Amino acid sequence: MVSTTIKFALFSALTLLSLQAVVSVTPLHFQHPLDPLTKEEYSLVQKIVLHKYPKVAFHYIGLDDPEKDAILKWESFKPSVITIPRKVSVIAIINGQSHEILIDLRLKSIVSDTIYTGNGFPTLSVDEQTIAIELPLKYPPFIASVQKRGLNLSEVICSTFTMGWFGEEKSTRTARLDCFMKETTVNIYVRPITGITIVVDLGLMKIVEYHDRNVEEVPTAENTEYQLSKQSPPFGPKQHSLASHQPQGPGFQINGHSVSWANWKFHIGFDARAGVIISLASIYDLEKHKSRRVLYKGYISELFVPYQDPTEEFYFKTFFDAGEYGFGLSTVSLIPNRDCPPNAQFIDTYIHSADGTPILLKNAICVFEQYNSIMWRHTETGIPNEFIEESRTEVNLIVRSVVTVGNYDNIVDWEFKASGSIKPATKTKSSQLDISFV
Amino acid sequence: MVSTTIKFALFSALTLLSLQAVVSVTPLHFQHPLDPLTKEEYSLVQKIVLHKYPKVAFHYIGLDDPEKDAILKWESFKPSVITIPRKVSVIAIINGQSHEILIDLRLKSIVSDTIYTGNGFPTLSVDEQTIAIELPLKYPPFIASVQKRGLNLSEVICSTFTMGWFGEEKSTRTARLDCFMKETTVNIYVRPITGITIVVDLGLMKIVEYHDRNVEEVPTAENTEYQLSKQSPPFGPKQHSLASHQPQGPGFQINGHSVSWANWKFHIGFDARAGVIISLASIYDLEKHKSRRVLYKGYISELFVPYQDPTEEFYFKTFFDAGEYGFGLSTVSLIPNRDCPPNAQFIDTYIHSADGTPILLKNAICVFEQYNSIMWRHTETGIPNEFIEESRTEVNLIVRSVVTVGNYDNIVDWEFKASGSIKPATKTKSSQLDISFV
Structure with a gap:
């Protein structure tokens, strides 16, 4: 099903038109x-x-x-x-x-x-995870487990999973590692090596617990290839291209990190933990001739993912995606014309590595206007000899970022409506799931 | 608030571009x-x-x-x-x-x-309602009630309201009439004449029950004007125009009432009671080289609106918008470039009057493609020395109609996704409410 879904969409994505060049703003001074x-x-x-x-x-x-x-x-x-x-x-x-x-x-x-x-520990850094996931590959008991399963060690790849808290009086900064086979696929999550428990102490940076509980077959990656370049016929239906056309140019302005659009003004911030932060959002009140504050500060405070499966393989999966992995640290570069329509403008930002070095995150945020149905309408047929019909088209402003934690890509949209409301929404895409929170 | 909302949107609607001429299909033979x-x-x-x-x-x-x-x-x-x-x-x-x-x-x-x-009675016809709402204007007790309130009878307008069923052994085909002042406004629903109970027997076509219970002031229409042409400054913010651009033309084809788009084929029917009916919706299964049936017949079976207010003024308001008023009979002509974007195509249909004469309903249905965010994406950072990013844009096909019952305009959308799902949604707009059902 997943494979089919992906194939169907190939041409849609390919044929999307680029009517406007990608505009990118790199802020230098605050x-x-x-x-x-x-x-x-x-x-x-x-x-x-x-x-x-x-x-x-x-x-x-x-x-x-x-x-x-x-x-x-x-x-x-x-x-x-x-x-x-x-x-x-x-x-x-x-x-x-x-x-x-x-x-x-x-x-x-x-x-x-x-x-x-x-209680609690700092957010994981990408760098320490990069070191931790290499540990099993040189750890003799794990090498033996891989051999016992008849797998090729050079095709094994591990990933860091935070462990939750289950009432321990004193806990140390540990993480579990789950490993996968990348042989024949980049869709590694479909090929887990199960039956093994690996716990790493991130302070000591060594494996402190290891159990090979039971040998289970690693699933094949058959029919789960998602890369466009690796697809082969039959391809899905060809969709015609569709792009937004704005002859007067975009209806919004970005000055540094400040955005003005229609009756709205707001600021787009970015934080390693919180990701995109919308601040000082206000609408201009026509009747009072002044701005009215709507939102002082808004961001996704947490994305809690408790798997609620009591088995050894899953019980510890109680992820705090923002607090443990960092919504900002996990924000990925947006793909112009695909993640955002051709009429989008992009904002770059910086995150940092574990040694404090700034890292440029290109196209971290995009801003665009989007047609969204009817804002308000009425046809009045109840007054004899009069016919009244009125309809206002709704065009909204979207501020988008994508936060990828493991196999989950969270599309975080802040939608501003000229009618005065803000609608934040996250949509989660993964190889297994499609979830929306509005 | 309502007034402000409307003003904000004025320019948005006005400046919507028409890139494609309105295409209208009048079916002559089935x-x-x-x-x-x-x-x-x-x-x-x-x-x-x-x-x-x-x-x-x-x-x-x-x-x-x-x-x-x-x-x-x-x-x-x-x-x-x-x-x-x-x-x-x-x-x-x-x-x-x-x-x-x-x-x-x-x-x-x-x-x-x-x-x-x-039990039960046929759907109301528009024609009998047109006759019924004139009855109070010549009914001496009502004329006296209007005079007692100091109102101008020539500015009074009444409307038919079905009465629900509250366990009566035997009921007759009656309706209540609520009356409003159209003086100074076309937004009549904001100026109810309250305190009066009028019951009409639609078979006898006469008032069979009348009570003037209490005199209450009729609210003014101040700040509730919704007509674009009647607005005066200050106007809302000017929004730039936004239109869809499809250089290859639309990605869908309408042949009579049969639609094909991407991997979908389906039929659009129309019924005086049900309104739009989607039938025989199927997707082409690439792997099995044949069509797969998804939906044999789909329509909004009912829209039940129980006000659940026990007072005399509201207790009887338990409307079945489809069964009592007819979703098809209440479907209104769509306004090109406002109710549907410039890339929409329209379908006309016929309804009928109480004497059986066919009535052309122009632009009853529109069909268009719409950009809708990201269908699926993934950025894979978990594989050392590899960077994978994939994103598929989602463009959907919408079949839209608008059903207006009294002051409620119900936007009925059938959204087809190339990924294989159909998402029916109704959005209700009125002078007081904004409700979505997905």
Whole structure:
């Protein structure tokens, strides 16, 4: 079924027209106190922290939100020079301890540095996961398990899975590894090597628990190829191209990270943990001749995925996609003309590696207008000798990003309507599922 | 709020581009055994029934569905001549009795004619409602009530409301009338004349119950004007035009009432009671090299609107919009470029008046392709040294009609997806409400 779905859509995607060139905005300097950290700011943070500690694993670097009062005051007066402090919150593991470090970028110094000893651990970094997933490949018991199953070790690939919390008094920063066969496929999730429990201590960066419980056959990847270039006939039906046409150009403007469209103004922020953040969304009230605040700050606070299957293979799967993997860290580059229509504009942003180095994330966010049915209509036939018909077309503004955690691609849309409402929605696509939350 | 909403959208609707001329298909002869009745067929039915009975109130005239087996057999072989009988079901009130009449159009004769004596009554006809709503205007007690309220009788307009069933052993075919002031507005529903109970017997066509319970002030229409031409500044924000562009032309074909698009084939029927009917929807199965049936017949069977307010003014409001008013009879002409985007094609159809005369309903249905986000995507970052990203754009086919009952405009969309699913949805717009059912 999945294979069929994919094939049907091939030509639709291929023939989508590009009427407008891809417009990309790389912010260099912050212009708004809620702008995400720039490349230079990430580098400065890295330098300041490494000056104090020689060995640091950066698990989170992000803007420390200024006080709401200060932001609202700034927004009212928009002084040419921003005097609001620019502070950065850092969560780092240093000598096995979780540090919460606050940095003032104007002062170029650490304002506070405390060691966190409560429950919970920092978000996983991509870098530590990259190291962890290599451990089984050199771990003799795992190599033996692979051989016992008659599998080719060079085709084995592992992946990090957070483990949840089941009431332990004291827990350590561990993750489970599940492994897959990439032989014959890039759709690795359909070829799990089951029956093995591997637990890695991410602090020690070693396997601390290992059980080969039972040998089960690895499923084949037959009929699960999803790559366009690997498809062979029969292809699905050819769909004609469809693109949006805006002869007056786009109806929205992006200035740095500030967007204005129709009666709306808002700011698009980005955070390693939260992903896209919509701030200071306001509509212009025609009758009162002033803006009306609708949303101060909005983001997907968490995506909790409890599998609720009590078996050894699944019981621990209680993922917090934002808190454990980072919605920002897991945001992927959007594919122009496919993930977003040809009339979209894109915004780049920066995330960071575990050593604090800024990483450019091209096309992290796209903004576009979309036709969406009828906003309001009425045909009045109840008044003798009068015929009234009225209809207003609905065109909305969408702010889109895609957050991919493992085999789940979460499409996060913030839809702005000229009628005054905001509709956030996430759609989850995977090889197995198609879920919508509106 | 409503007023503001409407103003905001004015320019959006005005500036919608027309890239393609409006294409309209008026079916003259039926080509498919499920085609709705043609103008000629309605006239033939009228002639046949009036030949037997001189005075007939036609409350329903519609295709009597051929047997499913016969349809499926016809669909498999598609003979050049349709040999399936063409029968028409008529519900008419003749001498105060409800007749169920079955007509064979090929034989040009009545096959059966039975008098129905069970519970329930035929759908209201537009014509009898038109007569009923005039009754209060010549009814002295009502005229006195209007004068007592200091209202201008020439600005009073009434409307028919079905009354529900509350366990009565024997009920007659009655309706309540609620009246409104059209003075200063066409948005009559905001100016109800409350405190009066009027019951009309539709058979006798006279007022059989009347109470002036209490005098209440009629609300003003201030800030509820919805007509575009009556708006004055300040206008809402100017939105840029947005239209779909299909350089290869539409990706769907309409042949009579049969539609083919992508992997789908289906038939669009129309019925005075049911409105749009989707039949014989099938997708082509690439692997089995044959069509797979998905839906034999689909339509909105009922829209039940129980107000659930026990007061005298509202308790009886338990509307069956399809059964009591007719979803087909209440279907309104779509406004090109507003109710449907510029890339839509339209289908006309026929309904009938109470004397059996066919009435052309222009642009009753529209069909168009619409961009709808991402069908499926995946970015795979879990395989070392490989980067995979795939995304398929979703373009769907929409079959739209609008059914207006009183102040409620129900947008009925049948959305076909190339992935193999059909998503029917109704959205209800009124001066007070905005409701979606998906």
